[in-house]
Amino acid sequence: MSKQKKLKPELASGFKDRKGNELILKDRLIEIIKRNFQLYGFEPLETPGFEISENIGKFLPDADRPMAGVFGFKDQKDWISLRYDLTAPLARYVSENFDSLSKPFKRYQVGSVWRNEKPGPGRYREFTQIDADIVGTNNVSADADMCVLLADTLNKCGLDKNEYLIKVSNRKLIQGLLEELKITKDSKKLTIIRAVDKLDRVDIAGVNALLGKGRKDKSGDFTKGAGLTENQSEEIISFLKIDSFSKLGNLSSNTTFKEGISELSEIFELTKVSQFSDRIKFSPAVVRGIEYYTGAIFEANLLFKVKNKKGEKVEFGSVGGGGRYDDLIARFTQSKYPATGVSIGLDRLLYAIDQKTIEKVKYNNPVVICVFDKKQMPQYNKILTLLRSSNINSEIYCGDGSLKSQIKYADKRNAPAVILCGDNELKSGTVTIKNLKLGREASENVKTREDWTSNKTAQITAQIEDLVNEIKKLL
RNA sequence: GCAGCUGUAGCUCAGAUGGUUAGAGCGCUUGGUUGUGGACCAAGAGGUCGGUGGUUCGAUCCCACCCAGCUGUACCA
Numbered sequence: 001m002s003k004q005k006k007l008k009p010e011l012a013s014g015f016k017d018r019k020g021n022e023l024i025l026k027d028r029l030i031e032i033i034k035r036n037f038q039l040y041g042f043e044p045l046e047t048p049g050f051e052i053s054e055n056i057g058k059f060l061p062d063a064d065r066p067m068a069g070v071f072g073f074k075d076q077k078d079w080i081s082l083r084y085d086l087t088a089p090l091a092r093y094v095s096e097n098f099d100s101l102s103k104p105f106k107r108y109q110v111g112s113v114w115r116n117e118k119p120g121p122g123r124y125r126e127f128t129q130i131d132a133d134i135v136g137t138n139n140v141s142a143d144a145d146m147c148v149l150l151a152d153t154l155n156k157c158g159l160d161k162n163e164y165l166i167k168v169s170n171r172k173l174i175q176g177l178l179e180e181l182k183i184t185k186d187s188k189k190l191t192i193i194r195a196v197d198k199l200d201r202v203d204i205a206g207v208n209a210l211l212g213k214g215r216k217d218k219s220g221d222f223t224k225g226a227g228l229t230e231n232q233s234e235e236i237i238s239f240l241k242i243d244s245f246s247k248l249g250n251l252s253s254n255t256t257f258k259e260g261i262s263e264l265s266e267i268f269e270l271t272k273v274s275q276f277s278d279r280i281k282f283s284p285a286v287v288r289g290i291e292y293y294t295g296a297i298f299e300a301n302l303l304f305k306v307k308n309k310k311g312e313k314v315e316f317g318s319v320g321g322g323g324r325y326d327d328l329i330a331r332f333t334q335s336k337y338p339a340t341g342v343s344i345g346l347d348r349l350l351y352a353i354d355q356k357t358i359e360k361v362k363y364n365n366p367v368v369i370c371v372f373d374k375k376q377m378p379q380y381n382k383i384l385t386l387l388r389s390s391n392i393n394s395e396i397y398c399g400d401g402s403l404k405s406q407i408k409y410a411d412k413r414n415a416p417a418v419i420l421c422g423d424n425e426l427k428s429g430t431v432t433i434k435n436l437k438l439g440r441e442a443s444e445n446v447k448t449r450e451d452w453t454s455n456k457t458a459q460i461t462a463q464i465e466d467l468v469n470e471i472k473k474l475l
Numbered sequence: 476g477c478a479g480c481u482g483u484a485g486c487u488c489a490g491a492u493g494g495u496u497a498g499a500g501c502g503c504u505u506g507g508u509u510g511u512g513g514a515c516c517a518a519g520a521g522g523u524c525g526g527u528g529g530u531u532c533g534a535u536c537c538c539a540c541c542c543a544g545c546u547g548u549a550c551c552a
Contacts, residue, residue, distance in 0.1 A: 013544090056552090069551080085552050117551075118476085194550090202548095217548045221478040290552060343552095372510070403510055411512040422510060436512065443513045459511085 014119030015126055026128075026350050029157055030110055033130050033344065036153050037108035040145065042132050045107040047089040049114075053079040056088035071116045082114040086131040087328070087341065094135050095332030104136035110346075122351060131322075133341030135329065140263050143296035143324055144270035146342050150300045150320060151276035153344065157353060159302070166276075167283035167299045170264050171323070173248070174287055176257025177239060181232045190291060191226040192236065199240060199285035200317065207240065208233055245282040263295060288321060295324035298342060306355050316352050320344035367394040367471060368410040370403055372422040383419060383431065383467065390468045392475070411436055416475055419467075420459075431467055434459040435474050 011017065018026070034044070053072050072081035083089050086109045094105060110130045119125055132149060134142045147166050154164045174196065178189055195210035202215065209215035211233040214225035228236070239251055245268065248261055264282060271280050286299045299321035305313040322342035329337040367387060369380050380396045387394035397406045403420075410418045420432040439458035462470045 088552070113552090115551075120546095123551090215548090217478080219477090219479045219547050221548050223477090223549065289550080292552080370511085404508075404512075407512040409512085415512095418512080420510070424510085432510090434511070439511095440513055 012125075014124050016124055022350070022354060025354060026346065029346065029350060029353065030128075030130070032156050033153055033346075034108065034110065036156050037130075037132050037149070040132070040149050040152075042106045042108040045090075045093065045109045046111065047083075047086075047093055047109070049082050049112065050080045051083050051089055051092060053081040055092045056081060056083055069115055069117045071114050083111075084115050085113050086111060086129050086343065087133070087325070090131070090133055090135070090341075091329045091332060091339075094329055094337070098333065104134050104142070106132070106134050108132040122348065124347070128346040130344045130346055131341055133339055135339040136337060138295075138324075138326060138338040140266040140296070141270055142340050143263075143298075144267045146296075146322060146340055147267060147271055147280045147298055148274045148276055150298060150342055150344075151274075151279045154300060154319075154349075155276070157349065158356070159353070161279060163302060163304050164279065165301050165303055166280045167286045167301055168264065168267060168280055169283055169286040169297050170260035170295055171287065171293045171297055172256050172260030172263065172295060173239070173284070174236075176252055176254040176260060177236060179256055180252055180254045181228075181235060183228075183232070188226055192228070193287050193291075194289045195226060196236065196240065196285060196287050197289045200315075204237065204240065208237055211236060240284050242284050248282075260295075267296060286321075288323060292325045292328050293323040294326045296340065297321070297323035300342075300344070302352050304352075304356075306352050316348075318345075319349040319352065364393050364475060365413045365415045367392060367417050367419060368406065368413075368415050369394065369396045369419045369421070370406045370410075371397050372403065372420075376421070376426065379421060379426065383421065383464070386464075386468055387471065390472070392468070392471055407434070407436075411440075417471060425461070430461050430463055432459055432461045433467070433470055433474075437474065 038044075053070070056070075070081040070084050072079055074080075090107065090109070094101065108131065110128065112126055113129050114126050116125060132146070134145070147168060150166050151164070155161070174193060175189075178192065183189060183192070192211060195207050198210065199207050202210070206215055210223065210225045211228045212225050212230070213227070215223050217223065242248060242251070245264065248264075251257070268277075268280070268282075271277050283299075286297050287293075288297055288299070299318050301318055302316045304316070306316045307313055320343055322340070324338070324340040326336060326338040329339060369383055369387075371377075371380060377396075384394055384396055397409065399406070399409065401409065407418055416435070416437050418434045418436065420434060425431050435458045442458055460470065
């Protein structure tokens with residue numbers, strides 16, 4: 001007989017299984033965030049994972065990536081694609097249901113999005129986003145609300161005030177500067193905006209290089225720059241160096257620039273009364289690389305360091321952001337329809353919060369009732385009912401293993417305890433509760449085999465009426 | 476996409492400057508106890524040495540190409 005080729009169990013690169021505590025924490029964060037979004041007056045919306053490609057792809061005004069980066073295929077009729085964010089489906093939804101929606105329309109949405117591109121550390125091809133958007137108003141108060149919402153949300157997720165910062169800026173600032181510098185070519189503008197966006201990674205000198213001729217990275221690879229003159233670069237660099245909002249006014253008298261300033265000061269005015277006013281700060285380098293932003297821009301940054309895969313402490317940076325995008329929905333409706341919104345990268349946020357010991361979730365794996373003898377199942381079920389009706393996660397061992405393997409099973413699942421009920425216990429109407437948690441700790445001092453075989457300190461025998469109380473004590 | 480580095484067991488890695496049966500630790504399975512996990516002891520399973528071609532009497536080792544991974548960079552809706 002020829003050997004059959006076995007399948008290799010593995011995931012496509014960029015995808016990840018999630019389990020246990022991580023998932024429990026994720027669900028909890030989602031609950032907190034949803035609740036907070038509701039508190040701010042957003043209503044829930046769910047849309048399908050797939051959209052007609054044209055609706056979420058082609059209309060995007062970003063010429064760099066017309067259809068690349070999405071998963072898609074042709075069905076009987078259309079090309080359809082997995083959504084790559086929640087904003088594009090929102091634009092479709094609002095346009096499609098325009099007449100029946102309250103205006104402005106405020107919705108939040110939680111869901112997976114997919115991007116078909118090269119995965120990196122902490123970057124997957126499927127991940128969860130949570131968005132909140134307000135569609136149908138250009139009131140700056142909506143933008144201000146977004147800032148407070150972001151801050152409040154992070155706060156409610158368990159972060160201290162010194163652990164996050166909402167950075168705010170306005171696209172009109174850089175756009176005004178570009179006007180003043182007589183830079184009109186769209187592609188050049190975009191290159192400049194993206195160079196500015198990289199400040200936190202490549203420092204001032206790096207940005208300067210990217211604005212001018214170009215920059216060589218560590219591996220020796222060369223990135224072509226925007227090709228600005230020295231004077232032009234200087235202007236932009238001096239803008240980036242501004243450290244306080246009040247100094248902005250001296251920089252330029254351009255009309256668009258001034259508009260940006262006045263919108264920003266309105267945001268600061270409006271958020272001043274919130275309890276997060278000190279968490280919302282102007283930062284000139286926040287521009288975001290996306291082309292469609294037209295006004296206010298926000299970015300939620302974590303200020304504490306997290307450990308990477310190698311255990312090194314690194315800056316984590318942004319866990320979310322957003323801004324005003326007044327032209328996006330016009331792609332469907334042909335009339336301008338202003339909108340503003342934020343997006344939280346839940347998996348990134350989760351990764352960071354998971355490392356904060358304070359927020360460790362205690363997920364109680366089930367108490368395991370061991371099966372000595374299948375004939376005693378009625379008794380085991382009685383015990384099970386007692387536990388479950390007291391809201392204690394529990395189960396009867398459901399495999400075929402020996403007692404030893406049953407306990408091993410419970411141990412591997414990190415169960416808090418097993419319940420032993422064999423002939424001895426049955427006769428006396430008791431159960432033996434073996435505290436696995438305690439045993440784990442005790443085992444550290446055990447040196448010889450004799451020591452540990454005789455070590456039964458981590459178990460007690462209790463009357464069946466006391467079972468629930470005894471278990472509750474050790475949870 | 477571009478650049479640099481790296482591919483040996485499920486994981487982390489060793490190895491011979493080309494020579495019979497390729498190693499360790501961890502993990503996994505089983506036993507040491509047919510009523511006891513975690514320490515300990517023993518046994519066992521697990522590898523086309525990333526792939527293809529070339530050089531050679533002989534390649535996991537040398538060469539070429541390819542593929543994959545990592546890191547940086549670009550892109551990031």
